[in-house]
Amino acid sequence: MNRLWHGVVKRELALAYQQKTELVQPLMFMLMVVTLFPLGIGPGPDTLQRIGPGVIWIAAILSSLLGMERLFRDDFQDGSLEQMMLSGIPVSMIAAIKVFTHWLVSTGPLLIMSPLLAMFLNLTVPMYIALLCTLLLGTPLLSFVGAIAVGLTVSLQRGGILLALLLIPVFIPLLIFATSAVDSAALQLPYHPQLAIIGAMLLLAMAVSPFAIAYSLRVSQN
Amino acid sequence: MAGLVANALTCIKRDRILFENLELTLSQGELLYLRGPNGAGKTSLLRLLTGLSLPESGTVTFNGTDVGAPQSGFYDASLYLGHKSGLSSTLNALDNLSYWCAQHNVPVSKHMIYDVLERVGLVGLEDIPVRMLSAGQQRRVALSRLWLKPATFWLLDEPFTALDIDGIALLEAKFHDHVSKGGAIITTSHQPLSTRAGQHRVFDLEYRF
Secondary structure (H helix, E strand, O other), rough: OHHHHHHHHHHHHHHHHOHHHHHHHHHHHHHHHHHHHHHHOOHHHHHHHHHHHHHHHHHHHHHHHHHHHHHHHHHHHOOOOHHOOOOOHHHHHHHHHHHHHHHHHHHHHHHHHHHHHHOOOOOOHOOOOOHHHHHHHHHHHOOOOOOHHHHHOOOOOOOHHHHHHOOHHHHHHHHHHHHHHHHHHHHHHHHHHHHHHHHHHHHHHHHHHHHHHHHHHHHHHH | OOEEEEEEEEEOOOOOEEEEEEEEEEEEOOEEEOOOOOOHHHHHHHHHHHEEEEOOOOEEEEOOOOOOOOHHOOOHEEEEOOOOOOOOOOOOOHHHHHHHHHHOOOOOHHHHHHHHHHHHOOOOOOOOOOHHHOOHHHHHHHHHHHEEEOOOEEEOOOOOOOOOOOHHHHHHHHHHHHHOOOEEEEOOOOOOOOOOOOOOOOOOOOOOO
16 A cells, blocks of 8 residues: 555656646636636627536647646656666556546646636536536546546657547547537426436446556556 | 577668678676677667567567566566667656665665765766766766666676776676676677676678678
8 A cells, every 4th residue: 555655646646746847737727728718719708608517628638638638748758667677567547546636636626726717708606516516527437438548648759739639539429429518407407317427427437448548658668 | 498589580770681691699607798889780780689679570589488477577587788778868867776776676875876886987977967967977876886786787888988998897897797697698799898897799790781
């Protein structure tokens, strides 16, 4: 247990603390993308309310793609990853912990910032609550699925754009259900079904993706 | 069969056969010096021996069990240092080593890490981010793992790179000490090992077209 806690979790948190700027940049990006929409489309409160959930979710997906690369890149390049793979800790366990701590440090601030974004886009309180629920369930899904692609592209020199091209199509179902949940909340309809589907996708990803990530990292080491 | 045994290993990189049906045995109390020109496949061979990459054909076993299998106990008994130092450049030497020790299940105290860093000549540089250190100092931080982890089998890829004369002497003395205590080392290097390193067996890899 100490191996995982001291060796991986604390290390990841210490690294995140040292690399604060890399974590803040995607957030600033998200904030700016969201503020562009009222300027580009017009500040009508009704329009903003209608496009709001979609805008926030698209911005969240794009900003998470920006920050995703740091998940394995540095550790791969400086050789820390191969040392971890030789430590005897199952690689899938290391992968799961790295993804979880990455989600914590990259999405935690996003969730804190989300009321501000909701206010920018004139979302009502029930809509905001629905949005928060979808973000809580959906963003870990982004991280777990995204990490598979990061593992595969980590040995490429410029994997950034390729990563986005691989992942954006995969995130379409999530986007559909998440925005549909917020729309239902706007119409004061129940939105449990959408949340249940996102939750099911998250559970499946949490169960399967650590093994896929471990495999992709092994392929990248070859 | 005891020790680390490579059986009929074949490695192909980019359609070029690096080596074919290679047989190699590393047993305790032995220093094996792996020699060969650039591109002969020394690094590839070491990575195959650790199980980091998989051979085209052939097997690598440790005490009769496949190295990659958890029950072989290879990871606890071995230490691999590659070209890449395995040090995070933003963390300092002390943190890097203490996290690494935790991962590798090596119980150490801060004092032990300080002592080892002192022995490898890094007094006063413990809490500076590793990227601020010179190449030779970074190499010394990476090599201090040899003092920390009680592993029997060492697989070292160019451990002498960037080291100064004192560093090389220190490392060769450590080799001698380790082998005399029943350890096993396989190392690559472009400089011949001096007599300080003690008795060693040479294994030549040829460059193939």
